Amino acid sequence: MSKIKLINVGEIATYNNRTKNIDYIIDKEILIIDGIIKNIDEDIIDTCKIFDCKDKLVTPGFVDPHTHPVFLDGREEEFGLRMQGATYQEIAKKGGGINSSVNGVRNASIEELVTLVTKRMDRFLKLGTTTVEAKSGYGLNVESELKSLKVLDTVNRNHVIDIIPTFLGAHAFPPEYKNDHDGYIDLLCNEMIPAVADQGIAKYCDIFCENGYFNIEQSRRLLKTAKKYGLTPRLHADEFEDSGAAELAAEIGAVSADHLMAISEVGIAKLADANVTATLLPGTTFFLGSTNYAPVKKLMEAEVNIALATDYNPGSCHIQSMPFIISLACIYMGLSVEDALISATFNSAKTLSLDREIGSVEVGKNADLIIWDLESLIEIPYCVTDVPIMKVMKNGKFVS
Ligand code: NIG
Ligand code: FE
Numbered sequence: 001m002s003k004i005k006l007i008n009v010g011e012i013a014t015y016n017n018r019t020k021n022i023d024y025i026i027d028k029e030i031l032i033i034d035g036i037i038k039n040i041d042e043d044i045i046d047t048c049k050i051f052d053c054k055d056k057l058v059t060p061g062f063v064d065p066h067t068h069p070v071f072l073d074g075r076e077e078e079f080g081l082r083m084q085g086a087t088y089q090e091i092a093k094k095g096g097g098i099n100s101s102v103n104g105v106r107n108a109s110i111e112e113l114v115t116l117v118t119k120r121m122d123r124f125l126k127l128g129t130t131t132v133e134a135k136s137g138y139g140l141n142v143e144s145e146l147k148s149l150k151v152l153d154t155v156n157r158n159h160v161i162d163i164i165p166t167f168l169g170a171h172a173f174p175p176e177y178k179n180d181h182d183g184y185i186d187l188l189c190n191e192m193i194p195a196v197a198d199q200g201i202a203k204y205c206d207i208f209c210e211n212g213y214f215n216i217e218q219s220r221r222l223l224k225t226a227k228k229y230g231l232t233p234r235l236h237a238d239e240f241e242d243s244g245a246a247e248l249a250a251e252i253g254a255v256s257a258d259h260l261m262a263i264s265e266v267g268i269a270k271l272a273d274a275n276v277t278a279t280l281l282p283g284t285t286f287f288l289g290s291t292n293y294a295p296v297k298k299l300m301e302a303e304v305n306i307a308l309a310t311d312y313n314p315g316s317c318h319i320q321s322m323p324f325i326i327s328l329a330c331i332y333m334g335l336s337v338e339d340a341l342i343s344a345t346f347n348s349a350k351t352l353s354l355d356r357e358i359g360s361v362e363v364g365k366n367a368d369l370i371i372w373d374l375e376s377l378i379e380i381p382y383c384v385t386d387v388p389i390m391k392v393m394k395n396g397k398f399v400s
Contacts, residue, residue, distance in 0.1 A: 001033060001034060002033070002034055002035070002396060002397075003031070003032070003033050003034075003046065003048035003049065004031075004032050004048060004049045004050070004051060004396060005029055005030070005031050005032070005044060005046060005048050005049070005050050005051070006029060006030040006032070006050075006051050006053050006058070006369075006371070007029050007050055007051070007052055007053065008052050008053050008054055008055050009027075009028060009029060009030060009053045009055075009056075009058050010026070010053065010054075010055035010056050010057055010058075010375055011024055011025065011026050011057050011058070011375070011376065011377075012024070012025040012026075012028065012030070012040070012057075012058045012059070012361050013025075013057060013058070013059050013341060013377045014059065014060055014345075014360045014361040014362070015060075015341070015342050015345060015346035015359065015360045016360075017346075017360070021338065021342075022338040022341060022342065022377070024377075025040065025361075027042060028040050028041055028042060029041060029042065029043065029044045030058070030361070030367075030369075031044050031046055031048075032367040032393075032396045033396075034396065035366060035367055035395035035396035035397070036364065036365070036366060036367060036396070037361065037362060037363050037364065037365050037366075037367050038363065039363060040361070040362075040363060051371075051391075051398075053371050053390075054390075055375070056371060056372050056373060056374060056375060056390060057371075057372040057374045057375060057376060057377065057379075058361065058369055058370065058371050058372070059341065059345070059361070059369070059370050059372065059377070059380075060345040060346075060358065060359055060360050060361050060368060060369065060370070061128060061129065061130025061131065061345075061358070061368035061369060061370055061392065061393070061394065062127075062128050062129040062130065062131075062322035062323075062344050062345060062348075062370070063129070063130070063131045063132075063344070063345055063348040063349045063352065063354070063358060063359055064124065064129045064131070064132045064133065064309050064310050064312075064322055064344075064348065065133045065256065065279055065307050065309045065348040065351045065352055066133055066135075066256075066258050066279055066281060066309035066310070066311050067132055067133060067134050067135065067309065067310055067311065067312040067313070067320075068134070068135050068137055068138070068168070068311070068312060068313035068314075069117050069120045069121070069132075069134050069152075069312060069313075070105065070113060070117055070134065070135075070136055070137075070138060070148040070151055070152060071101045071104060071105060071116075071138050071313070071314045072101070072104030072105055072107075072108050072112070072113070072116065073101070073104050073314070074314050074318065075096070075100060075101065075314045075315050078091050078096050078097075078100070078315060079318075081096075082288070082289060087288075088240075088288055088315070088316055089212065089240060092172075092212075093212075096315075097172065097315060098137070098138065098171050098172035098208075098315065099140075099172055099174065099175060100315075101138040101314055101315070102138055102139070102140050102144075102172075102174060102175070104138070105138040105139050105144055105147075105148060106139060106141070106143075106144045110147060110150060110151055110154070113147070113148070113151040114151050114154050114155055117134075117151055117152065117155045118155050118158070118159060120312075120320070121155055121159045121161045121163070122159075123320050124161060124320055125160065125161050125392055125394070125399055125400050126387075126389075126392070126400050127320055127321045127322060127323065127387055127389075128322060128323065128370040128387070128389055128392055129161070129320075129322055130161060130162065130358070130368040130392065130394050131161065131162040131163075131164065131349070131352070131354065131358055131368065132161060132162070132163055132164070133163075133164045133165075133166055133204070133309075133351075133352055134152050134163050134164070134165055134166065135165075135166040135167075135168040135171075135206055136148035136149050136152070136165070136166070136167055136168050136169065136202070137168030137169065137171035137206075138171070139169075140169060140171065140172065140173075140174035141174065141176075141187075142187075142191055142192050142195050145167065145169045145192060145196065146195060146196065146199055149165055149167065149196065149199060149201040149202055150199070150201065152165040152201065153165065153201045160394045160395070160397070160399050161394065164203055164204070164352050164354075165201050165202045165203060165204075166202055166203065166204040166205065166206050166234065167192075167193070167196045167202035167204070167205050167206070167226075167231060168205075168206040168207070168208075169188050169192045169193075169196070170185075170188055170205075170206070170207035170208060170214050170218075170219070170222050171206075171207075171208050172208065172213060173213075181218070182218075185214075185218050185221060185222060188222055188225075189221060189222060189225040193205070193222075193225050193226055193229050193231065194229060196229075196231070197229035197230055197231065202231060203231070203232065204231060204232050204233070204234050204255070205222070205223065205226030205231035205232070205233055205234075206233075206234050206235060206236060207219050207222055207223060207233075207235055207236065208236040208239075209235050209236060209237055209243065209245035209248060210236065210237075210238070210239055210240060210241065210243055210245065211240070211241045211243045215243070216243065216244050216245070216248055219235070219245070219248055220248060220251075220252065223235075223248075223252045223254070224252070227252070227253075232254075232255055233249075233252050233253070233254040233255070234254050234255055234256040234257075234258065234279075234351070235248065235249045235254050235256070235257050235258065236258055236259055237249055237257040237258060237259060237260055237263070237267075238257075238259060238260050238261065238262045238263045238264075238267060239259035239260075239261055239262065239284075240261070240262060241262050242262045242263060242264045242267065244264075244267070245257065245267075246260060246263045246264070246267030246268070246270060246271055246276075247266060247267055247270045249270075249271065249274075249276050250270035250271055250273060250274035250276055251270075251274075253274065253276075254276055255276070255277065255351050255353075256276065256277045256278075256279045256307065256351040257271060257276050257277075257278055257279070258278075258279040258280075258281060258309070258311075259279075259280075259281055259284065259294065259311075260278055260280065260294045260295075260299070261285060261290075261292050261293065261294045262292075263278075263294070263295065263299075265298075268295070268298055268299055268302045268304065269302060271299070271302070271304045272302040272303050272304045275305070276304070277304070277305040277306070277307050277347060277350065277351045278294070278296075278299050278304045278305070278306055278307070279306075279307040279308070279309050279348070279351060280293075280294045280296060280299075280306060280307070280308055280309075280329070280333070280343070281294075281308075281309055281310070281311035281317065281325075282294070282308070282325060282328035282329050282332060282333060283310050283311055283312075283317045283319040283324070283325050283328060284311045284316050284317040285328075285332070286317075286319075286328050286332070287316060287317045287318065287319060288316055288317075291332075293332050293333050294333070296329070296333045296334070296335055297333075297334060300339070305347050305350070306335075306339065306342075306343045306347060307343050307344075307347040307348040307350070307351050308322070308325050308326065308329055308340060308343040308344045308347075308348065309325070309348065310322060310325055321387060322344050323380050323381075323383070323387050324384065324385060324387075325344065326340045326341070326344055326380055326381050327380075327381040327382075327383075327384045329343070329381075330381040331381065337377050337378050337380065337381055338377070340381065341377060341380075345359045345360065346359040346360050347359075366395055366396075367393055367395060367396040368393065368394055368395065369392075369393040370389055370391075370392055370393075371389070371390045371391040371392075371393070372388060372389055372390060373388040373389065373390045374388050
């Protein structure tokens with residue numbers, strides 16, 4: 001049996017499912033046995049290993065519900081082109097964008113990708129992310145999509161971070177289907193989804209539903225097929241233009257609609273009705289040099305649940321830090337720090353159906369915790385690019 005007690009905890013900031021708000025719990029100790037939080041109380045009497053939190057802040061580990069970590073090389077040359085005025089869509093039209101990461105993944109070995117993804121997971125963990133959703137999506141054929149999912153599974157088995165894999169074969173039309181979009185949808189529905197289901201690694205199926213990528217009909221067909229094969233839908237929706245993707249997310253019963261910078265009023269109402277979480281990715285808006293942040297206030301007024309994620313990928317958002325995403329959400333979207341923390345922990349766990357195990361500091365939950373070198377929650381966004389973390393704990397063990 002492994003036991004540890006956290007003493008001198010200055011403040012625990014965590015979501016309370018009864019009040020639907022953040023609790024600030026002061027002067028309590030946390031007892032952890034075999035990776036599970038067993039007690040949160042004053043002066044817990046138990047003879048075990050002790051860790052002194054030095055009166056600092058403790059929060060749940062971050063749950064990042066939208067990332068694309070399986071790629072070979074960075075795309076810094078595209079970043080440079082944007083500085084000269086090219087847009088993300090223009091670069092993509094000229095053969096850059098998602099497709100420029102495809103050759104790298106197709107030609108890479110599993111081992112090469114495992115090494116890279118492991119390093120990326122080390123970094124996530126250092127930044128306080130203890131669970132991460134991760135998508136395939138740079139293989140875009142049967143073999144390389146299965147390979148990408150295999151990479152995620154291998155890293156998940158060997159790394160302390162928890163990785164939740166998503167199949168994103170519908171990320172872009174690969175070069176060989178440039179002029180036969182319906183042919184690629186046929187391949188996705190008739191071969192790739194059955195093969196992915198058979199492989200048994202992916203839990204979710206995502207699609208880039210956007211004008212110029214996958215249209216509504218194609219997305220509906222793909223996600224219906226995915227559901228038949230036991231893969232739960234989540235969508236890249238209304239990122240650059242309103243294409244009715246949020247409405248489709250509601251119609252199809254997706255767990256999450258992501259991006260939503262261009263969502264319509266109708267789309268907002270439909271997400272609320274169907275209880276679809278809006279996963280917002282302010283890092284992408286920031287990284288692309290845009291000012292068009294998703295309308296979080298309107299979404300919250302309509303009582304849509306909000307989650308926050310990094311969207312870490314080589315093209316549109318080369319950011320892994322959830323603390324920085326919280327800064328962006330506070331500064332540019334006007335989210336309170338409490339709502340930002342809920343969105344980056346409990347609500348994001350909920351979109352991955354993990355809110356019973358993780359996402360808050362509660363008795364019975366996994367001890368996935370961040371012990372900050374800070375006294376108060378607001379200092380997280382206030383520090384912007386600094387990440388003053390004293391310790392990260394995953395399943396009751398210090399991991400960084
Ligand atoms: O979420 N929007 C689609 N997919 C990614 C971009 C991936 C890439 O550019 O490589 C995103 O922003
Ligand atoms: Fe994305």
